Amino acid sequence: MDAALFPRHDVEEPPRDCPLCPRLVEFRETWAAKEPSWHNAPVPAFLPPGGAAAVKLAVIGLAPGLRGANRTGRPFTGDYAGDLLYATLAKFGFANDRFAARVDDGLELRETAIVNAVRCVPPENKPTPAEINTCRQYLKTAINGFPNLDVIVTLGRIAHDSTLRALGVKLRDAPFRHGAEHAVAGRHIVSSYHCSRYNTNTGVLTPEMFEAVFEKAATVVRG
Numbered sequence: 266m267d268a269a270l271f272p273r274h275d276v277e278e279p280p281r282d283c284p285l286c287p288r289l290v291e292f293r294e295t296w297a298a299k300e301p302s303w304h305n306a307p308v309p310a311f312l313p314p315g316g317a318a319a320v321k322l323a324v325i326g327l328a329p330g331l332r333g334a335n336r337t338g339r340p341f342t343g344d345y346a347g348d349l350l351y352a353t354l355a356k357f358g359f360a361n362d363r364f365a366a367r368v369d370d371g372l373e374l375r376e377t378a379i380v381n382a383v384r385c386v387p388p389e390n391k392p393t394p395a396e397i398n399t400c401r402q403y404l405k406t407a408i409n410g411f412p413n414l415d416v417i418v419t420l421g422r423i424a425h426d427s428t429l430r431a432l433g434v435k436l437r438d439a440p441f442r443h444g445a446e447h448a449v450a451g452r453h454i455v456s457s458y459h460c461s462r463y464n465t466n467t468g469v470l471t472p473e474m475f476e477a478v479f480e481k482a483a484t485v486v487r488g
C-alpha cells in the first residue's frame with residue numbers, strides 16, 4: 266500500500282494473498298494475470314486521518330467491484346456506487362469533497378471508516394454465504410477495533426446481516442429495512458439500501474433517501 270496515498274492503517278487486514286476463499290482466490294488470480302497493474306487483492310478498510318481511534322461512523326459495504334475497488338485498492342473508488350456515497354458523506358461532513366474516483370484525488374474521510382463485508386471481489390458482485398461467513402472475521406476485527414465508534418451504517422441486506430452476525434446479534438432482533446435504526450449489542454445501527462448503480466437507476470434508492478440515512482448517522486455522532 267502506498268503510504269502517501271492511504272491514511273494510517275491500524276486495522277488488522279487479510280494478507281494480500283489471503284487463501285481463505287478458493288473461488289475468490291481463483292477469480293483474483295485470473296484478473297491479476299489479465300490486468301497486472303490492478304490491485305487484485307483484498308481491499309483494506311478506508312480510514313480517516315488518525316486511524317481507527319478517530320472513527321465514529323463505520324460504513325459497511327458489500328464487496329469490491331471488479332473495475333472499481335478491485336482495480337484501485339480503495340473501497341467505492343472507480344465504482345459507480347462511490348459517486349453517491351462520497352458526495353453524501355461530504356454533504357454531512359464525513360469526507361472532504363475531493364472525490365474524483367482515483368486514489369490520488371486527495372479525498373479524506375472525517376471520523377468515518379468504510380469497510381467491506383467481503384474484502385475480495387466476487388464474480389458478478391455476488392459473494393456466497395460461505396465467503397461472507399469466512400470474511401466476517403475481518404469485519405468483526407475492524408468493528409471491534411474502533412474504540413470510539415458511535416454508529417454503523419450498513420449498505421444493503423448482506424452487509425447488514427453480516428454486521429449483526431459480527432456483533433453476535435440475532436437477525437430478527439434488528440431486521441433489515443431501509444432507514445431503520447436499531448440499538449443492539451451496545452451499537453447504534455442505521456440500515457440503507459446499497460447505493461449500487463442498479464438501485465439508483467431503478468429509483469429503489471434516491472439521493473434524498475440516502476441523505477436521510479446519513480442525517481440520522483450525523484445526529485448520533487454530533488448529538
Ligand SMILES: O=c1cc[nH]c(=O)[nH]1
Pocket residue numbers: 326327328329330333334339340341342344346381420
Ligand atoms: O459495496 C461495495 C460496492 C462497491 N465498492 C465497494 O468497495 N463496496
